Amino acid sequence: MATLAQDYIVQDISLAAFGRKEIEIAETEMPGLMALRAEFGASKPLKG
Numbered sequence: 001m002a003t004l005a006q007d008y009i010v011q012d013i014s015l016a017a018f019g020r021k022e023i024e025i026a027e028t029e030m031p032g033l034m035a036l037r038a039e040f041g042a043s044k045p046l047k048g
Contacts, residue, residue, distance in 0.1 A: 027034055
């Protein structure tokens with residue numbers, strides 16, 4: 001399988017810390033979502 005290089009344009013990198021904090025909040029406030037992530041994360045069912 002070939003590896004594809006992807007370029008990304010980040011509009012405002014200063015928002016990265018805020019985004020990470022939002023993800024951490026979601027991880028604590030949405031235990032059902034985290035359970036699904038743990039169960040299906042490795043198989044990546046939505047890939048592609």
